[in-house]
Amino acid sequence: MRAAVIDRPGTVRSAEVPDPTPETGEVVVEVGACGICGTDLHIADGEFPPTPYPIVPGHEFAGSVVALGTGVDTGIAVGDRVAVDPSLFCGYCAPCRAGRGNLCANWGATGDTVDGAFAELVAVPARNCYRMPEDMTWQQGAMVEPVSCAVHGVRRLGVEVGESLLVVGAGPMGLLLTQLLVRSGATVTVVDRNAARLPLAEKLGASRVAGSVAELDGALFDAAADVTGAAPAMEDAFDALHRGGRFLVFGVAPAESRVALSPFRIYNDEITVIGSMAVLHSFGAALDLMASGAVHTDELVSHQLPLNEFPAALDLVREGAGTKVQVLPGLAGD
Numbered sequence: 520m521r522a523a524v525i526d527r528p529g530t531v532r533s534a535e536v537p538d539p540t541p542e543t544g545e546v547v548v549e550v551g552a553c554g555i556c557g558t559d560l561h562i563a564d565g566e567f568p569p570t571p572y573p574i575v576p577g578h579e580f581a582g583s584v585v586a587l588g589t590g591v592d593t594g595i596a597v598g599d600r601v602a603v604d605p606s607l608f609c610g611y612c613a614p615c616r617a618g619r620g621n622l623c624a625n626w627g628a629t630g631d632t633v634d635g636a637f638a639e640l641v642a643v644p645a646r647n648c649y650r651m652p653e654d655m656t657w658q659q660g661a662m663v664e665p666v667s668c669a670v671h672g673v674r675r676l677g678v679e680v681g682e683s684l685l686v687v688g689a690g691p692m693g694l695l696l697t698q699l700l701v702r703s704g705a706t707v708t709v710v711d712r713n714a715a716r717l718p719l720a721e722k723l724g725a726s727r728v729a730g731s732v733a734e735l736d737g738a739l740f741d742a743a744a745d746v747t748g749a750a751p752a753m754e755d756a757f758d759a760l761h762r763g764g765r766f767l768v769f770g771v772a773p774a775e776s777r778v779a780l781s782p783f784r785i786y787n788d789e790i791t792v793i794g795s796m797a798v799l800h801s802f803g804a805a806l807d808l809m810a811s812g813a814v815h816t817d818e819l820v821s822h823q824l825p826l827n828e829f830p831a832a833l834d835l836v837r838e839g840a841g842t843k844v845q846v847l848p849g850l851a852g853d
């Protein structure tokens with residue numbers, strides 16, 4: 520089969536590799552669509568420590584089941600159209616036993632620690648497959664994983680009806696968070712220094728948009744979510760919180776990054792700083808939200824490229840062009 524292979528950091532190639540064979544409890548999925556996210560850039564650049572090389576990346580995907588291994592006990596069958604939760608939790612470490620598998624001490628994920636879905640075929644645990652409604656497209660199925668990250672983020676933040684929220688960053692994740700926060704009853708302001716992204720934020724429910732926190736005339740918020748991972752943006756958002764405010768760190772910053780937050784304010788104003796890491800018990804909810812039309816993702820997909828153009832697709836994400844870039848192995852490439 521064809522696949523995008525990263526042999527070592529800094530190299531990406533489209534290659535012919537052996538088809539995967541399903542192990543016990545696994546199925547093979549023929550990939551319909553797979554989205555690129557920031558983590559894929561980190562994997563390509565050698566900045567995501569758990570990655571073994573060589574690896575086929577790709578963790579936001581949907582496709583059809585084409586083969587079953589032995590011991591598949593979930594009722595999944597050949598021909599089923601599925602969105603796949605990439606999470607590979609060990610199930611026996613302390614966080615797993617406490618119901619917090621996303622913090623697994625032996626954490627893994629399809630496309631991050633084992634071969635993923637920038638390929639024609641990918642082997643995954645049958646238990647991670649969620650059947651898609653018939654009218655859901657591959658493009659939408661590949662958005663379930665990012666939506667499930669946003670669902671987890673909103674659950675971590677905890678939102679009350681009528682709260683004022685600030686979302687910093689209007690990329691795909693910021694726009695998914697915005698939709699869920701608006702649906703939860705919050706009034707949402709979105710800032711992004713890329714002005715081209717702001718009209719879509721408004722269309723998807725933001726009541727106010729701006730290029731930066733500084734342009735908000737000193738407005739204060741009950742909670743803020745950073746989706747940039749950029750220290751200056753985080754510091755500005757933190758300073759725009761009401762006393763008693765909550766600060767959600769949702770964007771992925773480099774591991775060595777540091778931000779300047781006032782410990783006096785955290786103490787004196789009882790500010791709560793909250794992290795949100797990937798997906799936890801939120802994949803099914805994300806699928807349901809999309810199936811019911813409660814969350815819109817079609818507007819967020821700006822580019823769809825064939826598999827052999829994966830290096831170019833990665834460059835589009837690196838340049839910040841458009842919003843969500845997807846790879847469709849079924850598209851005819853050159």
Ligand SMILES: [Zn+2]
Pocket residue numbers: 556557558578579
């Ligand atoms: Zn991702």
Ligand SMILES: [Zn+2]
Pocket residue numbers: 608609610611612613614615616620622623624625626
């Ligand atoms: Zn574990």
